[in-house]
Amino acid sequence: MAFSQIAKHLERTHAEQIDVAHALHLPKGSKVRQIMLHQIRNKGDYEHNCQVLKSGEGEIVTKDQVKNSSVSVRDFLPCQHCFAFYRKTDLWRHERSCKARKGDQKSSERKERVPTAASQLLPMSESLTGGCEEIIHIMHQDDISRQIRNDPLICKYGNALSAKYYHDKSQFAYIAQKMRELGRFMVAVNELDASVKYLHEVCLPSRFELAVEGAKKASGFDPSSSKFKTVSLVTKIGYSLKRAAEIAFGESRMTEDGETESHVEKFIQLLDTKWSQCFSRKALALSLKHEVKKVEVDKSTVMEDLIKLHRFTTGEEEEARKELKESPNLSTWKKLSEATLADVCLFNRGRVGNIGRMLLQTYISKKSRGTFVPSADQVRKCTMLELDLGSSFTRLELEGQYGRNMLVLLTDRMLLSIDLLIENREQAGVSKSNPYLFARTEGPSFIRGLDCFRRCAMECGVKNPDTLLSSSLREQIASCWQLMSLSEVEVDQVAKLLRRSSQECYVLSKNASQLEEVSKELLKMDRTLQPSPPSAAAHAALHWVISMFRAMCRQAIGTVGGVAAAAVGQSPVPQLKERLR
Numbered sequence: 001m002a003f004s005q006i007a008k009h010l011e012r013t014h015a016e017q018i019d020v021a022h023a024l025h026l027p028k029g030s031k032v033r034q035i036m037l038h039q040i041r042n043k044g045d046y047e048h049n050c051q052v053l054k055s056g057e058g059e060i061v062t063k064d065q066v067k068n069s070s071v072s073v074r075d076f077l078p079c080q081h082c083f084a085f086y087r088k089t090d091l092w093r094h095e096r097s098c099k100a101r102k103g104d105q106k107s108s109e110r111k112e113r114v115p116t117a118a119s120q121l122l123p124m125s126e127s128l129t130g131g132c133e134e135i136i137h138i139m140h141q142d143d144i145s146r147q148i149r150n151d152p153l154i155c156k157y158g159n160a161l162s163a164k165y166y167h168d169k170s171q172f173a174y175i176a177q178k179m180r181e182l183g184r185f186m187v188a189v190n191e192l193d194a195s196v197k198y199l200h201e202v203c204l205p206s207r208f209e210l211a212v213e214g215a216k217k218a219s220g221f222d223p224s225s226s227k228f229k230t231v232s233l234v235t236k237i238g239y240s241l242k243r244a245a246e247i248a249f250g251e252s253r254m255t256e257d258g259e260t261e262s263h264v265e266k267f268i269q270l271l272d273t274k275w276s277q278c279f280s281r282k283a284l285a286l287s288l289k290h291e292v293k294k295v296e297v298d299k300s301t302v303m304e305d306l307i308k309l310h311r312f313t314t315g316e317e318e319e320a321r322k323e324l325k326e327s328p329n330l331s332t333w334k335k336l337s338e339a340t341l342a343d344v345c346l347f348n349r350g351r352v353g354n355i356g357r358m359l360l361q362t363y364i365s366k367k368s369r370g371t372f373v374p375s376a377d378q379v380r381k382c383t384m385l386e387l388d389l390g391s392s393f394t395r396l397e398l399e400g401q402y403g404r405n406m407l408v409l410l411t412d413r414m415l416l417s418i419d420l421l422i423e424n425r426e427q428a429g430v431s432k433s434n435p436y437l438f439a440r441t442e443g444p445s446f447i448r449g450l451d452c453f454r455r456c457a458m459e460c461g462v463k464n465p466d467t468l469l470s471s472s473l474r475e476q477i478a479s480c481w482q483l484m485s486l487s488e489v490e491v492d493q494v495a496k497l498l499r500r501s502s503q504e505c506y507v508l509s510k511n512a513s514q515l516e517e518v519s520k521e522l523l524k525m526d527r528t529l530q531p532s533p534p535s536a537a538a539h540a541a542l543h544w545v546i547s548m549f550r551a552m553c554r555q556a557i558g559t560v561g562g563v564a565a566a567a568v569g570q571s572p573v574p575q576l577k578e579r580l581r
Helices: 006-013 018-024 031-055 088-096 113-119 130-138 143-150 152-164 169-192 205-218 232-254 258-274 281-291 299-326 330-347 352-356 360-366 376-381 384-392 412-423 449-459 471-484 488-498 502-506 512-529 536-568 574-580
Strands: 076-078 085-087 394-399 405-410
Touching (some): 085 088, 130 143, 130 169, 143 152, 169 205, 205 258, 299 512, 330 471, 360 394, 488 502
């Protein structure tokens, strides 16, 4: 119940309660007494607000009176210390000076972390469990995440995806993306029909048309031009909607709810047969043509741009390393982390995603240097330059695509940066539970290498940044980056490998034409050494030869065995046959 003078009400009616009695025991006018009574009031308001958020009916009680009528209940989050509701944009400022904060807690919280901690206090669906709950907390807290946390079927869909990937934290971003697709879809459906609040209410044959209209609205369909703003979202929503409906179908079958099972089964059939037909192929084609733009690669300035990018990245790395040594802080740590990750990804030809997901423990426990004996997978994937200079670098082995062994090489400059990053993780605010080497401070996730590479390419002032991001030049860019990152001793080895003078190779990071010539020569050597895959005719011929050879061997064993048996006057000797085999 609401009271204008809550302190007097507590004293008259609830004086026997332990918390109230403890507060009333203190002298009137005491600051501690006032704080304790405010805390009791805030907890009551918090319980009331949770009931309102669960039921969707009533008004929430906020700390400050709301004068603007356009402000929504979704714009408020509870403080993790005093439980009072503040605007999301002001919550971080309040928590820095919250009087209910315990003395052993840090006096300053980062803006990005406050909504994450506050979201854990909001009511959630009972279906939200395990790693999926952690995914919800690290999401951006908005209407979509609110819809997700209260929708049982979307939560179960997220739980299923989390279990599919064995609760791997590196897949949290992907799972969050798939859940938010359904969340956006449900927000659009609710705008079309306010009576439909949850995803399981859409999974009915009678609401199939509503689902189609919701997908169009979420994808930004414009009826006047017959184009979609995000054409790929139509297919993604259809796929996720079918998987969620299959989860609902399985549950209804397990609970022996025949009516729901029949409805959901018919809805799945409609998704299979009618979903693609409900969207005009012409509209999809026009939107796809408008969305996909062909990028013409201008190769005339690649080498100059690459030299400029290398100077920018290494310069930023050295500057951040110097600043981090002098005064450790978050912005400098993040700057060094992104520059180092871009450097490592460009130096190595492996998949960028695997390097970004590298674990801290992998770097600490498995780094090696010295005699290099490559595995079969590494021989197939490494270049001549990498095989020749492998013993000069620190080497890490990661699990690549299809379980293959992937080699990551690190120069001395990279090692200095990474060791400094590890040393200052705590000062930067990286959680101890974050297992990644290139960790994000906002949650238990990692920095994407491609994002770092793209940022450096855009900020370094090159003429054609899109060319540097082109996949068609990936091998040449990696080869040039390796050449520019070598020390003098390693450059001498390259000169011997190419049968050139060392002076020619020393100026590679300054001479664009020379750099291009040497990189092409190295790539040519790699292609010469790589065997071409045998054709189908060659496979058939080889199979025939092996079959004939086996037949001849069997005949020879039988003949020699028979001769031996005739010579000794007994059956063929088993030992002789075994040796012949």
